[in-house]
Amino acid sequence: MDSFRQNWCLSIHDKDKICSMPTFEDFKLKKQLKNTLSDLGFEKPTPIQQESYSTILGGFDFVGIAQTGTGKTIAYLLPILQDLKFSDQQHPRVLVLAPTRELVIQIVEEIEKLTPNITVRVLGLYGGTNNFNAQKQAVLQGQDIIVATPRRLYDLAISNALRLKSIKKLVIDEVDIMLDFGYKTQLKNIFEHLPTKRQNILFSATMTDYVDELITDFLVNPIRKTISISGTPPENISQECYAVPNFYSKVNLLNHLLEDKKEFHKVLVFVGTQLNAVRLFETLDFKYETSLIHAGKEQNYRTSSIEDFENGTSRILIATDVISRGIDMEKVSHVISFDTPSYPENYMHRIGRTGRAEEQGKAILFYTEKELEQKEAMESLMNYTIPLKEWPEEVKKASQLTDEEKAKPLLPEEPARKNTISEINSAFHEKSAKNSKEKVERVSYQQVLKERFKKPIRRGDKIQNMKKKNKKK
DSSP: OTTSSSOOOEEETTTHHHHHOOOGSSSSOOOHHHHHHHHHHTOOOOHHHHHHHHHHHTTOEEEEEOOOSOOHHHHHHHHHHHHHOOOOOOSSSEEEOOOOOOOOHHHHHHHHHHOSSSSOOEEEEEEEESSSHHHHHHHOOOOEEEEEEEHHHHHHTTTTTTOOOTTTTEEEEEEEHHHHHHEEEEEEEEHHHHHSSEEEEEEEEEOOOHHHHHHHHHSSSEEEESSSSSTTTOOTTTEEEOOOHHHHHHHHHHHHHHTTTSSSSSEEOOOOOOHHHHHHHHTOOOGGGEEEETSSSHHHHHHHHHHHHHHHOOOEEEEEESSSOOOOOOOOOOOESOOOOOHHHHHHHHHHTTGGGGEEEEEEEEOGGGHHHHHHHHHHHTTOOOOOOOOOSSSOOOOOOOOTTTTOOOOOOOOEEOOOOHHHHHOOOOOOOTTSSSOOOOOOOOHHHEEEEEEEEOOOOHHHHHHHHHHOO
């Protein structure tokens, strides 16, 4: 067993290993699951599916590091569904946490695809819509598997609608982006509502210090499996880049490329900020063929944008990195990085949206002089120099700049001079009574009344007291 608990590093492109992989028929699976996999056309497991199945089924804490698009969702769902027995209990036994609403929806769909012949109750919980009470009622009806974003899950847990003490298996999918989104504190709060004795399963595309810290704090002797190096670009994705002077020149170049609708038939365009996403959407020539998605959009709008892109209503989808990881989109012909990502790992996740299921894909990068350092960091991570394409002669380079690109004028430096004594003295002035630190004796309202009316000498002598007071006046 000790030899089994070690870090594995397999290359997904190692043909000998892939050829020697077992089929799903060799897995210890229920007949219903085997039949479903066969109906879905799944024959051979991917490396991460092969390496994780027996470990998760054995009940060990598990950490899987693998690139986006390598089948991580099915890698943890198969052993969980294999081990999940029928029960009519109200409270869930499996909890899957995901960073985005889109990924929650996708995981629920994957579970439903795998369980047409198995009785499994699954529910997706996420915010962004006015459905809190509806989700609360659905939870109370009884569920086996809950798939949720951390914020919505925690809201339901503290409202006592969702009891988490019955959870036997916890899965955190895309844990690196979960921590990037700032969910660390919320995860710790959720852990306090979970039973101490549980199986923890973590999947990530990259290993970071934050991920390692989470593993150390909350997992018990986890078995780690690393499938491929996170910076290795898939061989079936060709890459090229253009040096571009500014934002509006990028728009002109993108318009030029998108004119070839046969070649660029399903294009995912990544931008760095919500502002640039909206700006590009409003200035692109192909606005009526384009959908837009970013974290600031409401859930219904985001879902509609993805559906339009999936079913071909929209040829182009402009997106921020909110969907660069974990969302499975088929037949994407091109991924265009309109803005160079700040983190080199994000470039890998972006281009992973094309070339799915071993199909050929194409990735194009636009970069400005200010983004050159970020581009070089990406190339260093991949150990690969992205081929540079020449600027098309028919494309005009724009002189117009965005507010962010305009250089801020530098104010001329004034020579330093010493202040004279008179100037220094003139800077001081008398403090107002309000701001003075000198204590002022305060008299309470009760004291004023007491002084004014005084205490009567005897009962009923108030009139005499008032007469004496008038004489003094």
